[in-house]
Amino acid sequence: MDFNTFHHAYPHMLRWLIDEPAYRNAPRGHASREQLGVRFRLARADQRVPFVPARRLNIVFNFAEALWYLAGRDDLDFIAYYAPSIRNYSADGSRLTGTAYGRALFGAAEGRPDQWPSVVETLREDPDSKRAVIQIFRGEELQVPGNPDVSCTLGLQFLLREGALHGVGFMRANDVYRGMTSDVFSFTFLQEMLARELGVPVGSYVHQVGSLHLYDPDHARALEVLADPAAHEPPPWRFPAMPEGDNWPYVREVLVLEEQLRLGRHSLTADPGSYGLPPYWTQVLTLFEIHRRIRHREHVSEEQLAFLDPLYRRLVEERWPSVTASASVAAPASVAG
Known part of the structure; x- marks a missing residue:
């Protein structure tokens, strides 16, 4: 097929x-x-x-x-x-x-x-x-x-x-x-x-x-x-493409920052672009930060959601409907796959 x-x-x-x-x-x-x-x-x-x-x-x-x-x-x-x-x-x-x-x-x-x-x-x-x-x-x-x-x-x-x-x-x-x-x-x-x-x-x-x-x-x-x-219906969006060239340096940097977010040693700045990563990988980091905030019942701002590609934003809002820009996010019963 x-x-x-x-x-x-x-x-x-x-x-x-x-x-x-x-x-x-x-x-x-x-x-x-x-x-x-x-x-x-x-x-x-x-x-x-x-x-x-x-x-x-x-x-x-x-x-x-x-x-x-x-x-x-x-x-x-x-x-x-x-x-x-x-x-x-x-x-x-x-x-x-x-x-x-x-x-x-x-x-x-x-x-x-x-x-x-x-x-x-x-x-x-x-x-x-x-x-x-x-x-x-x-x-x-x-x-x-x-x-x-x-x-x-x-x-x-x-x-x-x-x-x-x-x-x-x-x-x-x-x-x-x-x-x-x-x-x-x-x-x-x-x-x-x-x-x-x-x-x-x-x-x-x-x-x-x-x-x-x-x-x-x-x-x-x-x-x-x-x-x-x-x-x-036809897919409403196109999934973003990785940057051209070798992406391993970006993957290694994302893994370092992911661990810091996961262990509570770091949170993303208001401008995630300041990390010097291509937009594709900055979007991935932003997803990890939003997930961290959901788990810890922290506020997810409209600015953070607006930074996401519309595809990612829609998927986040569908998975966690309580994510809004007007109130702190209550963690769902499970954030598992």
Whole structure:
């Protein structure tokens, strides 16, 4: 199945799982509808968000997860700040093994190579190569009794074709309502990072899934998404593009500032542009600052909201409706993904 953007693909995949499941099963007691061997292609890989108010997408978590991967970290301190429920998947209460894809990307896992630089080198030396592959799933994950965190992602492949960087994500399993939105965001984000590093345009993205499923508790929520008129209209915005050139210096600076915000050691100045980052990354920092204020019941000003790209502002207001310029923001019950 081919789609222009993820905004077009998302409601289609939800409807397919609801109306035409191939199987009904309950692995580990979790009842679900399921399709096997699913593949879809996004012509515009960088358009990675479904603009559907009923979905209440957490754009802050999306950026946090992608940056957590780029940081090569596996600790809960970072990612659980943005998604507290992810702690349920940690065997030791302090780190994640399967879900921490950054360990595979950058060699933080014991005895594994640093795969990202190898992919960059492979594509620079041979633009026609089919070997630019990052392996994520490890067979030994299945040997751990009761492992709560087995990688859903098998691997990622990047291919330079006709001057553009294309991506393929290989999933052993994917939750169509929740997990797929996060995974498509993160994997196409990595694809765009790599394309900028190589100095080429972003091409298409293919998402391949062994088991695509919709858990029964999310069935009603999926129907709400499909009932939203926005799910069947053209996307109202274009997702912002990363700056041209190598973005790694900006990512490293954002990670430093994110940690200071998360640990309460810093808050953004009234003029976030004073940090000297390109507007794209300044917007990401502003999202983290607004999230910090929401968590700590601090005032979110109209100036802060107005600084955001209209796309981000709308997603923030849909996720946290209490965010207004006229009153202090009361933290919601959960800020998880």
